[in-house]
Amino acid sequence: MEDKTTKDAEKVEKQPKKKPTSKDKIEALEKEVSELKDKNLRVVAEYENARKRIETQRIQDRKYASKYLIDQLLTPLSQLDKIVELETDDEKLKNFLIGFKMIKDQIFKTLEADGLKEIDALNKPFDPNFHEAMEKVHDQNLENGINVAVINKGYMYKEQLLKPATVKVNEWSEDNGENK
Numbered sequence: 607m608e609d610k611t612t613k614d615a616e617k618v619e620k621q622p623k624k625k626p627t628s629k630d631k632i633e634a635l636e637k638e639v640s641e642l643k644d645k646n647l648r649v650v651a652e653y654e655n656a657r658k659r660i661e662t663q664r665i666q667d668r669k670y671a672s673k674y675l676i677d678q679l680l681t682p683l684s685q686l687d688k689i690v691e692l693e694t695d696d697e698k699l700k701n702f703l704i705g706f707k708m709i710k711d712q713i714f715k716t717l718e719a720d721g722l723k724e725i726d727a728l729n730k731p732f733d734p735n736f737h738e739a740m741e742k743v744h745d746q747n748l749e750n751g752i753n754v755a756v757i758n759k760g761y762m763y764k765e766q767l768l769k770p771a772t773v774k775v776n777e778w779s780e781d782n783g784e785n786k
Contacts, residue, residue: 672720673763679717680761680769686710687759725760727753727771736760736767741774748776 626634690707694700714722725736732739732751740757748754753773760771 669764670766673766673768676717676720676722676761676763677768679713683710683713684758721764722768723762725762725771727756727760727773729753732773732775736762736770737775738770738772739775740772742777743774744778745776746778750776750778752776 686706687710690703690710692703694703727737730753732753737753737760741755743754745754752775753771754776755774756771757774758772759769761768
């Protein structure tokens with residue numbers, strides 16, 4: 607079997623090679639030019655797509671440049687918000703709290719001017735995209751699936767969720783005969 611294959615290979619080698627004609631050379635060159643043009647178009651398209659992606663990313667980076675800073679400021683500002691709402695009989699402390707509330711309000715106005723927006727959650731239907739349920743209540747006198755209390759405020763920065771509102775949700779079922 608090996609002898610036959612070897613003989614066939616020798617015959618192929620012994621056959622005279624056909625010389626490429628001018629027409630064959632032209633066709634080969636035209637094919638190569640076509641392939642190079644196609645490759646060039648693909649490279650140019652890849653470059654344009656990369657340039658557009660980088661430009662889009664650059665715009666997004668500028669648009670949301672303050673996002674991290676605002677996110678870091680929200681926790682202490684939320685704590686300050688709770689503190690200034692304290693009830694006290696001490697007149698001196700009341701005056702300090704009024705001053706702190708004014709400062710807090712100015713800070714929030716500045717942040718809102720940059721795109722911060724509080725999520726309106728109280729008495730709204732629960733939406734897992736903007737709310738985080740921390741507690742449930744079972745009150746048939748209230749509408750089912752409604753946020754009955756806001757535990758911590760939530761915020762949007764421009765059109766992105768920065769911090770979901772943590773809420774207490776009313777949830778009950780008539781099907782099981784229980785107020786649960």
